Amino acid sequence: MAIVTTTEMFKKAYEGGYAIGAFNVNNMEIIQGITEAAKEENAPLILQVSKGARKYAKHNYLIKLVEAAILETDLPIALHLDHGADFEICKSCIDGGFSSVMIDGSHLPFEENIALTKKVVEYAHAHGCVVEGELGQLAGVEDDVNVENHSYTDPAQVEEFVEKTNVDSLAIAIGTSHGAYKFKPGQKPMLRFDILDEVSKRLPGFPIVLHGASSVIPEFVEKVNKYGGAMPDAIGIPEDMLRQAAKSSVCKINIDSDLRLAMTAAVREHLANNPSDFDPRQYLTPARDAIRDMVKRKIVNVLGCNGKA
Ligand code: G3H
Numbered sequence: 026m027a028i029v030t031t032t033e034m035f036k037k038a039y040e041g042g043y044a045i046g047a048f049n050v051n052n053m054e055i056i057q058g059i060t061e062a063a064k065e066e067n068a069p070l071i072l073q074v075s076k077g078a079r080k081y082a083k084h085n086y087l088i089k090l091v092e093a094a095i096l097e098t099d100l101p102i103a104l105h106l107d108h109g110a111d112f113e114i115c116k117s118c119i120d121g122g123f124s125s126v127m128i129d130g131s132h133l134p135f136e137e138n139i140a141l142t143k144k145v146v147e148y149a150h151a152h153g154c155v156v157e158g159e160l161g162q163l164a165g166v167e168d169d170v171n172v173e174n175h176s177y178t179d180p181a182q183v184e185e186f187v188e189k190t191n192v193d194s195l196a197i198a199i200g201t202s203h204g205a206y207k208f209k210p211g212q213k214p215m216l217r218f219d220i221l222d223e224v225s226k227r228l229p230g231f232p233i234v235l236h237g238a239s240s241v242i243p244e245f246v247e248k249v250n251k252y253g254g255a256m257p258d259a260i261g262i263p264e265d266m267l268r269q270a271a272k273s274s275v276c277k278i279n280i281d282s283d284l285r286l287a288m289t290a291a292v293r294e295h296l297a298n299n300p301s302d303f304d305p306r307q308y309l310t311p312a313r314d315a316i317r318d319m320v321k322r323k324i325v326n327v328l329g330c331n332g333k334a
């Protein structure tokens with residue numbers, strides 16, 4: 026099987042009341058851990074690459090690793106550019122074998138976001154690739170962009186945006202945010218389901234995307250801190266809220282921080298218990314297993330896409 030687009034995945038996910046996990050990848054062990062989990066759960070998968078990941082691991086290595094994962098698993102896997110900042114990076118990924126790109130014009134004035142997204146969509150569709158756009162801005166840190174406060178998506182803009190751009194999916198801001206510090210201590214986690222409902226009503230059948238959807242599970246933060254880390258007050262989105270979103274028009278849920286946390290906790294624990302170890306295979310094996318277990322947990326508890334490959 027070749028790298029697939031998300032078109033068929035999203036259609037089935039929308040109709041079936043589940044979502045596809047979009048997991049950020051940066052190296053071989055992360056790709057292996059994620060795809061092992063998807064294989065065990067027979068789940069469709071989106072592997073996504075940020076600008077930073079592309080700089081770290083290099084485009085060709087990532088493409089070949091994803092192709093190898095498809096050979097190993099025979100699963101439908103889409104390869105997606107996460108937070109494409111401009112036309113050039115989207116074009117480079119489309120030309121270089123990605124099946125999906127995000128053009129993130131969410132910081133631009135509405136009309137400029139439309140114009141940029143439309144330009145990427147025209148190029149992408151002519152080359153068999155699909156496009157995710159974004160309206161509204163999430164708080165938090167992503168790549169080198171740091172946004173202090175949410176700017177929630179205005180449902181009144183979504184129909185015009187989708188119609189004028191011809192985009193294939195739309196990321197919206199309803200209170201999720203990037204990174205491990207999504208809420209302040211004492212603050213009650215809250216998502217604007219009213220906005221999601223209104224967007225879904227205005228765009229029937231259209232796939233919605235949630236970024237910043239890690240749950241920052243306390244046991245993993247505690248493990249990082251137990252073995253020498255310092256991550257006080259790390260708080261994420263409760264899993265039951267994400268499960269609720271996955272049953273609605275949300276077809277793609279982006280998760281990165283939870284994988285980083287699981288991997289870091291496993292490496293810290295291993296090295297604390299084996300201080301003389303200096304063989305990367307010894308500490309990357311539990312790291313890869315931790316990624317696998319976290320992704321299985323997401324597939325079953327949050328996404329509901331187990332058995333849907
Ligand atoms: O939304 C951003 C993702 O978590 C990727 O993070 O830019 O540090 O690779 P990164």
Ligand code: 13P
Binds near residue numbers: 279280281
């Ligand atoms: P998290 O930081 O919540 O994992 O979000 C990742 C993301 O949205 C990638 O685009």
Ligand code: ZN
Binds near residue numbers: 167203236
């Ligand atoms: Zn994101």
